[in-house]
Amino acid sequence: MRLPEEVIVGEDLLSVLGDELRRLFDVRRILLLTGPNVRRLYGKTVEGSLGGAGFEFGVMVIEVPSLDTASEVLARNSDAQLVIGLGGGKPIDVAKYVAYKSGVPIVSVPTSAAHDGIASPFASLKGAMKPYSMVTLPPKMVIADIDVIAGSPPRLIRSGIGDLIAKLTAVEDWRLSNQEKNEYFGEYAAHLALLSAKVAMENSESIGVLSKEGIRTLVEALISAGVAAGIAGSSRPCSGSEHLIGHAIDLLEPGRGLHGEKVGVATTLSAALHGMDWRRVRDVLERAGAPTGFGQLGISRDIACRAIVRAPAIRPERYTILHKLGLNYEEACSLVDEVGVA
Numbered sequence: 260m261r262l263p264e265e266v267i268v269g270e271d272l273l274s275v276l277g278d279e280l281r282r283l284f285d286v287r288r289i290l291l292l293t294g295p296n297v298r299r300l301y302g303k304t305v306e307g308s309l310g311g312a313g314f315e316f317g318v319m320v321i322e323v324p325s326l327d328t329a330s331e332v333l334a335r336n337s338d339a340q341l342v343i344g345l346g347g348g349k350p351i352d353v354a355k356y357v358a359y360k361s362g363v364p365i366v367s368v369p370t371s372a373a374h375d376g377i378a379s380p381f382a383s384l385k386g387a388m389k390p391y392s393m394v395t396l397p398p399k400m401v402i403a404d405i406d407v408i409a410g411s412p413p414r415l416i417r418s419g420i421g422d423l424i425a426k427l428t429a430v431e432d433w434r435l436s437n438q439e440k441n442e443y444f445g446e447y448a449a450h451l452a453l454l455s456a457k458v459a460m461e462n463s464e465s466i467g468v469l470s471k472e473g474i475r476t477l478v479e480a481l482i483s484a485g486v487a488a489g490i491a492g493s494s495r496p497c498s499g500s501e502h503l504i505g506h507a508i509d510l511l512e513p514g515r516g517l518h519g520e521k522v523g524v525a526t527t528l529s530a531a532l533h534g535m536d537w538r539r540v541r542d543v544l545e546r547a548g549a550p551t552g553f554g555q556l557g558i559s560r561d562i563a564c565r566a567i568v569r570a571p572a573i574r575p576e577r578y579t580i581l582h583k584l585g586l587n588y589e590e591a592c593s594l595v596d597e598v599g600v601a
């Protein structure tokens with residue numbers, strides 16, 4: 260099991276980031292990766308805090324989270340002893356890769372709560388040979404400032420619930436693979452992932468209205484889901500057939516909708532295939548103010564159907580309900596129509 264050493268969820272944490280790092284790490288030279296917007300909003304606070312705590316640091320702004328970007332960052336910062344990813348997904352993904360390749364710790368400082376990459380060992384980089392995430396190491400430290408996350412766009416926050424509800428079907432796919440293909444099934448990791456989904460479902464309304472309590476719960480659940488992946492040593496508890504459909508949509512029609520939005524809607528489909536209560540999935544998404552249909556994301560019925568057909572080929576080795584059923588185009592479309600996600 261590889262887990263974060265320390266997770267801090269609270270308020271006004273960016274201004275004390277330097278002191279928190281000082282407590283845990285005996286390093287001098289830090290590389291700070293961030294995004295353009297986040298740097299404009301919080302750069303001064305974070306850089307002031309790092310400088311105040313006596314760190315030397317370089318800052319790089321990440322625009323595109325690609326393997327090329329990550330390799331360039333790596334080449335130009337071979338002396339960094341610690342890498343910080345400050346931002347939404349992109350800087351954290353690049354930071355994970357760079358830290359992993361240089362053998363130094365990574366600290367995750369999320370400014371939004373849109374997916375479970377905050378604390379997971381997985382980095383999602385464009386230009387990698389696969390459309391899904393690569394395995395790195397989980398952050399040594401996660402520092403989540405609730406005020407900062409509460410100030411992020413509502414759509415990002417609401418999409419986080421889609422990535423959490425996905426754990427319902429991800430775990431079911433994992434169980435299926437255990438029963439039919441004898442794959443290892445981690446009871447504890449599965450329970451932890453399901454718990455994060457359950458907590459999100461129970462708090463969907465307060466997340467939907469963007470209350471501070473709701474956002475804190477969402478952040479904690481996303482961190483727990485990432486930890487579940489760390490315990491399993493694979494993304495199995497967090498990512499199943501619903502994620503494969505999401506990845507297939509990314510290939511067929513790139514750039515439509517957020518990760519959590521796509522997998523949230525796809526969870527309705529996977530739940531129906533598993534014979535689970537898919538209406539409950541749709542209701543939770545609705546209560547949270549997250550999209551319940553692909554049409555809301557500009558994804559057509561045709562693309563949705565084709566994505567379902569294509570999904571198993573994305574990871575042939577990762578057995579799910581889609582691999583078992585091998586739906587053709589017509590069958591996929593009648594599923595889309597039956598659960599009304601077009």
Ligand SMILES: [Zn+2]
Pocket residue numbers: 374375422497498502518522
């Ligand atoms: Zn995900």
